[in-house]
Amino acid sequence: MKLSKRDEKLLAVERLKATGRLASEIAHELNTPLGGILMYSHILLEEVPENDSRRENILKINKLAHRCKIIVQALLNFGHREIPQTRPVQINRILRNVIGFLEDHILLRNLSIETYLDPALPRISGDENLLEQVCINLIINAAQSMEGIGTLTLRTELAPDTKRIRIECSDTGCGIDDNHLDTVFDPFFTTKEKGKGTGLGLSICHGIVEMHGGTITAESVKTKGSTFTVFLPVAHEEIDD
Numbered sequence: 248m249k250l251s252k253r254d255e256k257l258l259a260v261e262r263l264k265a266t267g268r269l270a271s272e273i274a275h276e277l278n279t280p281l282g283g284i285l286m287y288s289h290i291l292l293e294e295v296p297e298n299d300s301r302r303e304n305i306l307k308i309n310k311l312a313h314r315c316k317i318i319v320q321a322l323l324n325f326g327h328r329e330i331p332q333t334r335p336v337q338i339n340r341i342l343r344n345v346i347g348f349l350e351d352h353i354l355l356r357n358l359s360i361e362t363y364l365d366p367a368l369p370r371i372s373g374d375e376n377l378l379e380q381v382c383i384n385l386i387i388n389a390a391q392s393m394e395g396i397g398t399l400t401l402r403t404e405l406a407p408d409t410k411r412i413r414i415e416c417s418d419t420g421c422g423i424d425d426n427h428l429d430t431v432f433d434p435f436f437t438t439k440e441k442g443k444g445t446g447l448g449l450s451i452c453h454g455i456v457e458m459h460g461g462t463i464t465a466e467s468v469k470t471k472g473s474t475f476t477v478f479l480p481v482a483h484e485e486i487d488d
């Protein structure tokens with residue numbers, strides 16, 4: 248079966264979430280036994296006399312277990328981490344592209360979509376595929392919060408400091424509880440029914456934005472809607488121009 252371009256892109260988003268979930272689950276499972284290995288190797292070290300030739304091997308076990316712990320921690324910090332392919336990227340183009348292939352998606356079909364994309368927006372330095380994943384996740388979340396009816400507003404502009412661009416994704420959906428405004432970026436935080444959401448979408452967005460030296464924040468008024476704001480640094484090439 249040949250997938251449409253849109254379904255291929257959505258599948259890529261789901262794949263990223265699935266990889267993230269698998270990596271986190273494995274990391275969680277490994278964390279406890281690793282803690283045990285470290286603890287017992289410490290106990291052994293204390294029990295074995297200083298001049299015992301076996302100390303060297305115990306030290307090696309300890310060192311290697313530490314190394315594993317660092318790897319597991321990196322996995323826990325973020326399920327996956329691809330090597331970004333960095334080049335100058337025009338965010339307006341990514342947004343237009345994403346809207347283009349999502350607008351006939353059942354969730355967006357009846358939404359009113361307003362775009363205010365600054366035509367003079369400078370390019371940023373980044374990985375186009377990863378930044379596309381951020382836009383897709385934010386737009387899908389916004390659409391899900393409106394359950395098919397409402398206004399999705401996308402805005403881009405150069406920040407007043409002229410060193411960053413600002414991307415805003417607003418919806419007129421259900422809104423977010425004040426006490427959840429930070430938690431929404433935590434891996435596995437979801438208010439969606441079991442099986443409907445992984446709770447990884449925004450944590451992946453957060454990871455990608457941070458990887459690009461940017462920030463992502465959420466504001467919301469319960470029952471009125473939410474706004475996600477992303478800042479990304481302008482590409483050096485554009486500043487020198």
Ligand SMILES: Nc1ncnc2c1ncn2[C@@H]1O[C@H](COP(=O)(O)OP(=O)(O)OP(=O)(O)O)[C@@H](O)[C@H]1O
Pocket residue numbers: 264384388389390392418420421422423431432436437438439443444445446447448449450472473
């Ligand atoms: N635009 C929004 N409006 C209201 N709530 C939102 C919005 N975006 C995110 N949220 C809240 O943040 C939670 C986490 O979002 P995230 O994208 O990480 O996971 P998810 O959407 O629940 O699952 P998945 O992305 O895997 O489908 C959501 O369950 C929802 O409660």
Ligand SMILES: [Mg+2]
Pocket residue numbers: 384387388444448449
């Ligand atoms: Mg989501």
